[in-house]
Amino acid sequence: MYSRRVVVQNKTGLHARPASDFVSMAKKIKSQITIKSIEEDVEVDAKSIVLLISLGAGKGTEVEITAKGEDEKEAVDSLVALIESKFGEE
Template identity: 40%
Template sequence: MIKKEVVIKNKIGLHARPAALFVQTANKFISEIMVKKGNSTINAKSIMGIMALGVSHGETIEIIVDGPDEENAIQELEYLVDNKLLDK
């Protein structure tokens, strides 16, 4: 199991398109992937779960990955949050 805290840097947070990209990326992996914000932990492969967290700009989430491809999953999700979700 790998845990990694990341800060959401894009202006709109994990809403709409960024949430969909995050879920789409998570679904590429076999591992179980969870996202924790405060006391709430949800399945990162669920668009409704990600949207329900209400993650805004500047907030920190913890990505928790457990499974056979956890290393690749955590790296790709961290890269996505740090680089690809940034506002153009």
């Protein structure tokens, strides 16, 4: 199991388009992946766009991404990098 924390920095947070980008990347990964909002202490399946939107991770939310499986490390790193890239906003 491998986890990392990251703060959502893009303006619109993890909804709509960014959520859609995030989920499509997560779906390509074999490992089980979860994303957790630290503030709310809620953890959800990162491959579900509906759960991800329900998580309500707006700008400034700290999230923890955890993966379990053969590609766990690359999985977490690439998803963290995607969040850090602000999804191409600004």
